[in-house]
Amino acid sequence: MKNIITVLFVGATLYSCNKPDSKISEKKAEPEIKMTGKTEPAEISNQEVKENPEESKKETGELSAFPIQQIIKGYLPLKNALAQDDSKKASDAAKSLFSILKKIDISKTDAKNNSELRDIVESAAENAEHIGKSDDIAHQREHLLSLSNDINDLIKEKGTGGLKLYQDFCPMYNNGKGGTWISESEEIINPYEGQKMINCGSIKKVF
Numbered sequence: 440m441k442n443i444i445t446v447l448f449v450g451a452t453l454y455s456c457n458k459p460d461s462k463i464s465e466k467k468a469e470p471e472i473k474m475t476g477k478t479e480p481a482e483i484s485n486q487e488v489k490e491n492p493e494e495s496k497k498e499t500g501e502l503s504a505f506p507i508q509q510i511i512k513g514y515l516p517l518k519n520a521l522a523q524d525d526s527k528k529a530s531d532a533a534k535s536l537f538s539i540l541k542k543i544d545i546s547k548t549d550a551k552n553n554s555e556l557r558d559i560v561e562s563a564a565e566n567a568e569h570i571g572k573s574d575d576i577a578h579q580r581e582h583l584l585s586l587s588n589d590i591n592d593l594i595k596e597k598g599t600g601g602l603k604l605y606q607d608f609c610p611m612y613n614n615g616k617g618g619t620w621i622s623e624s625e626e627i628i629n630p631y632e633g634q635k636m637i638n639c640g641s642i643k644k645v646f
Contacts, residue, residue, distance in 0.1 A: 508600025533570035540564035563589035606644035
């Protein structure tokens, strides 16, 4: 009987001693699981870093529309000043128009491949510059004739920018050869003859 009790006691003692060991082994395994989980955020952040440069490569700029309306609105005050026989006002208006024309970079507009348009803009700028540097109204009107032809050519290429315009013609100017100009008004107001023959001319075309 004593032997049986002794065997049971020893068995119980061995069982209780082995049980804590299993808990310790389980606890030791837990940190390894947590450590493997810590690597995931680092991998995600690396992916984000790789994706950011791709976003920065997106194209944001677009070709600008050719500023035909701005050019026309720079031309009209010049034409009107000469119709009023005011060479000083014509000079100031020409300088403003010249500034507009010189700022145009054809390569950055939707007309970048139009070499003819580039030549017209350069010619218009040259004529505006001549008018701006002169106080001789006869000389200013000579360059207005060339400038008006340039503006007419620009309108043929790029339209009026939504403006309603008229192409007028004076048969008396330039020793009877005549001269055209662009007007915002249906009324004839002649910039070549000025106040002495202010209403000389006729409408040739409506834009």
